[in-house]
Amino acid sequence: MRPESAISIDSLIRDSGGIQGEALPFAEHVDHIMDRAITDEQPSESTREDWKNDAIRVKAFFATIPACDIELEHVNAYIKEYHAEASANVQNRKVSFLKKLFSYAVDESLMLDNPATRKKMRPIDEKRRQRLSIDTFMAIRQHAAPWLRTAMDLALQTTHARLEVSRIRYSIKEPKNGVCGCVWLDQPENGIYGTLYIHRQKVQKKEASHVAIPIGAELKRIIDDSRDSVASPYVVHRIPQRNVKRSKEVSHPTQVAPDYLSRAFSALRDELGLSDHLEMDERPSFHEVRALAAHLFDKQGIGPQGCMAHTDAKSTKIYTRNHIDWVEVPHGEIKTG
Structure with a gap:
C-alpha cells in the first residue's frame, strides 16, 4: 500500500498547485514574472509595450498548462499559433521572450529547466534593407x-x-x-x-x-x-x-x-x-x-x-x-x- 500512499500525497500536492505553485497554470505567474523582468531590465517604453502584448498571448496560450509541465513542444506550438508566418527575426524574438519568462520561472522553482533554451533559432538572412542613397x-x-x-x-x-x-x-x-x-x-x-x-x-x-x-x-x-x-x-x-x-x-x-x-x-x-x-x-x-x-x-x-x-x-x-x-x-x- 505504500506506493499508493506516496502517489496520493503527490497527487494532493499537485492538485493544490504544488509546493511553489509549479502545478498552477503558467498564466497565473506571468504578471508577477513580468513585474520582476521590468524592474530588473528597465526596458524602454516601446519595448515594455511589446512585452505586454506578448504577455497577453502567453497568458492565453498557457491558461491551462501547469508551469512544471511546459516542454519544448509547447514552445513550438506557441510559435505556430501566433507567429507561424512571421520572419525569422520576429520568431527568434518571440522565442527569446519565452526564454526570459521561463528563466524567472526556473529561478522561482516553478520549472525544472527552461525548454525555450532548447529551441533552435532560425537563421537570419543577411540584412535585406537597402542602404539610403x-x-x-x-x-x-x-x-x-x-x-x-x-x-x-x-x-x-x-x-x-x-x-x-x-x-x-x-x-x-x-x-x-x-x-x-x-x-x-x-x-x-x-x-x-x-x-x-x-x-x-x-x-x-x-x-x-x-x-x-x-x-x-x-x-x-x-x-x-x-x-x-x-x-x-x-x-x-x-x-x-x-x-x-x-x-x-x-x-x-x-x-x-x-x-x-x-x-x-x-x-x-x-x-x-x-x-x-x-x-x-x-x-x-x-x-x-x-x-x-x-x-x-x-x-x-x-x-x-x-x-x-x-x-x-x-x-x-x-x-x-x-x-x-x-x-x-x-x-x-x-x-x-
Whole structure:
C-alpha cells in the first residue's frame, strides 16, 4: 500500500498547485514574472509595450498548462499559433521572450529547466534593407514637412537615430542622464556655438551612451531654421492632430514620437515612388540615415567611428561632467543645401 500512499500525497500536492505553485497554470505567474523582468531590465517604453502584448498571448496560450509541465513542444506550438508566418527575426524574438519568462520561472522553482533554451533559432538572412542613397535622401527631404526635414537633417549631421533625434531640446542648463539637448556658449569659439549632448538609450557594444557633439554652423542653421510659431522645447516638433492619444514615448504635446517619425518618412518615400522597385522589407527606412551619414563623413575624411561615438575610435575624447563620462566627437559637417 505504500506506493499508493506516496502517489496520493503527490497527487494532493499537485492538485493544490504544488509546493511553489509549479502545478498552477503558467498564466497565473506571468504578471508577477513580468513585474520582476521590468524592474530588473528597465526596458524602454516601446519595448515594455511589446512585452505586454506578448504577455497577453502567453497568458492565453498557457491558461491551462501547469508551469512544471511546459516542454519544448509547447514552445513550438506557441510559435505556430501566433507567429507561424512571421520572419525569422520576429520568431527568434518571440522565442527569446519565452526564454526570459521561463528563466524567472526556473529561478522561482516553478520549472525544472527552461525548454525555450532548447529551441533552435532560425537563421537570419543577411540584412535585406537597402542602404539610403544621398539622392533618395534629398528627394524625400525636398518634399518633407518642415518638422520631418529637420529630423532628417539632425540625423544626418549627428549620425544618431530616431529616438535621440526626437528628444533633442533647444536648450538645457547642463548635461544629464536621460536628456538630449543643447548647451550654448555665450560667444562662439572657433566656429563652435555650443555642445549638443545626447544620451543614447540603445547602444552597440563599442558605442558610448553619452555623446557630446560640437554645434558648428550647419547644425546651428538646422536648429535655427526649425524655430517657428509653435511653442515647443523640442527641435523636432509639430502641432498634434486632435483626439489622437499621446504616445508614451513623448513628454510634451508637440514632441514627435519616434514611431510616428519613422512612419512619416516611410510613407513619404512610398508616396514619391522612390523605392517601388524594392520589396517593403528592403526599402530604406529612417534608420538608414545614420549609415548614410557615416558614409558621407567617411568620404570627407572624417572617421565615422568618431562621429558615431565608438569608444575605441582614436578621434574620440572622453571627459567627465556631472559625474558622467561624455564621449566628445570631432566637429564635422555635411552640407545638404
